[in-house]
Amino acid sequence: MRELVELFVKALVDHPEEVEVVESPGDEPGLVRVDVHVAPEDAGKVIGRQGKIANALRTVAKAAAARDGQRVVVDIIS
Numbered sequence: 001m002r003e004l005v006e007l008f009v010k011a012l013v014d015h016p017e018e019v020e021v022v023e024s025p026g027d028e029p030g031l032v033r034v035d036v037h038v039a040p041e042d043a044g045k046v047i048g049r050q051g052k053i054a055n056a057l058r059t060v061a062k063a064a065a066a067r068d069g070q071r072v073v074v075d076i077i078s
Contacts, residue, residue: 001072004064005034008057013042026073032065034074043078 002023010016020037038046047054058074065072 001032001034001061001065001070005036005057005061005074008060009036009038009046012045012053013038014045015039015042018042026071028071030070032070032072034061034072036074036076038076038078040078043076046076 002021006019006021009021010019013019015038018037018039019042022035022037024033024035025031026033036046045053046057048056054074054076058072061072061074
């Protein structure tokens with residue numbers, strides 16, 4: 001999951017070397033938490049207008065997690 005999110009985020013930003021994606025288990029069984037850390041000037045590019053890019057990223061991550069029988073939460077942190 002981490003690799004998929006990292007691939008998409010690095011393609012979107014101007015400073016891909018500053019992208020850090022951390023995957024950790026969630027509070028509930030079967031839940032995976034993915035925290036995306038980007039440079040402050042790249043946060044808008046990852047979020048997009050009205051959050052459309054962030055929502056698309058979450059949708060792709062949820063679809064990939066569903067194949068494995070998991071749930072995923074993606075948080076964008078600048």
